[in-house]
Amino acid sequence: MGAEANPIAAPLAEVARKHIDGATGIAGLKRLSGGASQEIWSFDATTSDGAVPLILRRAPGGVRDTGRSGTAVALETEAELIRLAGAAGVPVPPVRHVLTEEDGIGQGFVMDRIPGETLARKILRDEEFAEARPKLARQCGEVIARLHKIDKATLPQLRVATGKDEVEQYFQTYKQLDYPHPVFELAFRWLRDNAPPDTAELTLVHGDFRNGNLMIGPDGLRAVLDWEIAHVGDPMADLSWICINPWRFGNIDMPVGGFGTREDLFEGYEAGGGDKVDPARVKFWEVLGTLKWGVMCMGMASAFLQGDRSVERATIGRRSSETEVDLMRLLAPLKGTE
């Protein structure tokens, strides 16, 4: 689709002229893949000093989707969280403008387009990232600590979810999907018996801190993206989610995203001002994270059976069993590992 034919091109050019210094228009508008609950558009603001690379994150079709996941924050809230995180020293793409009604292209915001790579397979294998890889786990720890230290009084209204809340939420989803998984039952039972006490101090939690949402350059971590499921919860959740086996992309002995060690992650976290890491709580969240991914795979199978005939969705449904192996290794190890 040419920029001229795209109905958002003209209003977006007007947004650029109003909110980007020296912008005369836009170029290179294209929709990026990814983001089921959000549209992501790449474009440049054209100025006499050159192009300013930008991203538009927008509600699908411009309007808030009523089918949007119940756990996702509004786009305006996401923009506010990115601003707060940036002020706290978390690398994020600066937000340039939050769309208003008079902009005429619905709900969303414009932010800088940070150059780099989000694809795990490239980050974990390409020579370009060889120097970045050994530094990443520590950097992730430091950055996670900074986002956890953001003063809760300054946060916009956010969902609060403790470990127990999340276990029950996913248990309900699992029950609704109505297909027996004895290993998942074992994991739910273990999680109920091992939930951290509610006295654990709650903080801002990114909620999806993992490969794919981290913009990486040859110099290391450049930006933390996708704040749409941020909430207030147990800070250990962010230290565990990036360690679940699916995010290691085959590098099973590098628990942090396939690139680093837990020791480096935790050292970075504590050096960055985070509380002392509690290994029992981290394990609880690793079991829960693994189980969450397994239940999401079941959801894919269910969507397929209800008429979304995507072969990709169908095969993701068959990935539940991978998470069952991971859960069995965590809960019923064959050897004294993990």
Place this chain on the structure above:
Amino acid sequence: MQDQPSAIELVEAVTEFIRNHAMPQLQGHAAFHARVAANALDIVKREMEIGPEAAAGELARLRALLARDGTMEELNRELCVRIEKGELTLDTPGLKDHLWETTLTKVAIDQPKYSGYRRALEESGQGK
């Protein structure tokens, strides 16, 4: 008795067609989805090879664990209820072995290259 080629051989032929002839002529999304389709047929083939014997073993273990008869789905549903209630735990004789054996078979069909599966095989002494 059906004539040759067997169902497994037919699935293999279609998979080879997709990988070696169709995919090289496709681009972008279509090429990606063709690869996914070939991978799905690999699952079908492995399930046809491994599934029947594995299912018989799973059913026999479920009958022993639950001390009753029933279909595979009925018995798995009952196993779920009893694990949820805490009536069967990892300390129950046979449960851990049953869950491991069933899980390893499922992934052997779905994704035998999965890192967690390969590591579990090593840890169980079956690693290659």
